[in-house]
Protein backbone atom coordinates (compact mmCIF):
# COMPACT_ATOMS: atom_id res chain seq x y z
CA UNK A 756 0.00 0.00 0.00
CA UNK A 757 1.27 3.45 -0.84
CA UNK A 758 0.55 6.97 -1.89
CA UNK A 759 0.48 7.57 -5.64
CA UNK A 760 1.36 10.58 -7.80
CA UNK A 761 -1.21 11.44 -10.46
CA UNK A 762 -0.48 12.88 -13.89
CA UNK A 763 -1.13 16.41 -12.62
CA UNK A 764 2.56 16.19 -11.71
CA UNK A 765 3.56 15.96 -15.40
CA UNK A 766 6.29 18.38 -16.39
CA UNK A 767 6.69 19.50 -12.78
CA UNK A 768 10.27 20.45 -12.05
CA UNK A 769 10.23 21.64 -8.43
CA UNK A 770 9.79 18.33 -6.60
CA UNK A 771 8.64 19.81 -3.28
CA UNK A 772 7.43 16.34 -2.26
CA UNK A 773 10.93 14.87 -2.58
CA UNK A 774 12.31 17.20 0.10
CA UNK A 775 9.62 16.26 2.60
CA UNK A 776 9.51 12.44 2.33
CA UNK A 777 11.11 10.90 5.45
CA UNK A 778 12.06 7.65 3.70
CA UNK A 779 13.34 9.23 0.47
CA UNK A 780 11.08 7.15 -1.77
CA UNK A 781 10.10 9.79 -4.36
CA UNK A 782 12.14 9.97 -7.56
CA UNK A 783 12.02 11.96 -10.75
CA UNK A 784 10.86 9.97 -13.78
CA UNK A 785 10.99 10.92 -17.46
CA UNK A 786 7.92 13.17 -17.34
CA UNK A 787 6.71 13.14 -13.74
CA UNK A 788 7.78 12.13 -10.25
CA UNK A 789 6.97 8.68 -8.84
CA UNK A 790 6.59 7.21 -5.34
CA UNK A 791 8.20 3.79 -4.81
CA UNK A 792 5.21 1.74 -3.59
CA UNK A 793 7.50 -0.74 -1.85
CA UNK A 794 9.16 1.92 0.31
CA UNK A 795 6.32 4.40 1.02
CA UNK A 796 5.28 4.22 4.68
CA UNK A 797 1.97 6.03 4.02
CA UNK A 798 2.77 8.90 6.35
CA UNK A 799 0.95 11.36 4.06
CA UNK A 800 3.52 14.11 4.57
CA UNK A 801 3.98 14.65 0.84
CA UNK A 802 0.29 15.36 0.19
CA UNK A 803 0.29 18.86 1.65
CA UNK A 804 3.62 19.69 0.01
CA UNK A 805 2.25 19.26 -3.51
CA UNK A 806 1.09 22.55 -5.08
CA UNK A 807 -1.14 20.79 -7.63
CA UNK A 808 -2.74 18.18 -5.31
CA UNK A 809 -1.27 15.35 -7.37
CA UNK A 810 -0.65 12.92 -4.49
CA UNK A 811 -3.37 10.55 -3.28
CA UNK A 812 -3.72 7.44 -1.14
CA UNK A 813 -3.76 4.28 -3.22
CA UNK A 814 -7.13 3.44 -1.67
CA UNK A 815 -8.65 6.64 -3.04
CA UNK A 816 -7.60 6.12 -6.67
CA UNK A 817 -10.43 6.30 -9.19
CA UNK A 818 -10.46 3.32 -11.58
CA UNK A 819 -9.00 5.41 -14.40
CA UNK A 820 -6.18 6.57 -12.09
CA UNK A 821 -4.95 3.09 -11.20
CA UNK A 822 -2.65 3.16 -14.22
CA UNK A 823 -0.55 5.66 -12.24
CA UNK A 824 0.26 3.01 -9.63
CA UNK A 825 1.18 0.59 -12.42
CA UNK A 826 3.48 3.23 -13.93
CA UNK A 827 5.18 3.72 -10.55
CA UNK A 828 5.67 -0.04 -10.13
CA UNK A 829 7.13 -0.26 -13.64
CA UNK A 830 9.43 2.72 -13.01
CA UNK A 831 10.94 1.17 -9.88
CA UNK A 832 10.86 -2.30 -11.47
Ligand code: SF4
Nearest residue numbers: 764767770771772805
Ligand atom coordinates in the same frame (compact mmCIF):
# COMPACT_ATOMS: atom_id res chain seq x y z
S1 SF4 B 1 5.15 18.18 -5.27
FE1 SF4 B 1 3.48 17.42 -6.58
S2 SF4 B 1 3.81 18.34 -8.59
FE2 SF4 B 1 5.72 18.59 -7.39
S3 SF4 B 1 6.97 16.83 -7.95
FE3 SF4 B 1 5.82 16.23 -6.12
S4 SF4 B 1 3.95 15.25 -6.91
FE4 SF4 B 1 4.87 16.37 -8.60
Ligand code: SF4
Nearest residue numbers: 776795796798799801
Ligand atom coordinates in the same frame (compact mmCIF):
# COMPACT_ATOMS: atom_id res chain seq x y z
S1 SF4 C 1 3.31 9.16 2.10
FE1 SF4 C 1 5.16 9.58 3.31
S2 SF4 C 1 6.53 7.89 2.83
FE2 SF4 C 1 4.96 7.89 1.25
S3 SF4 C 1 5.82 9.12 -0.40
FE3 SF4 C 1 4.61 10.49 0.88
S4 SF4 C 1 6.09 11.37 2.32
FE4 SF4 C 1 7.03 9.54 1.43
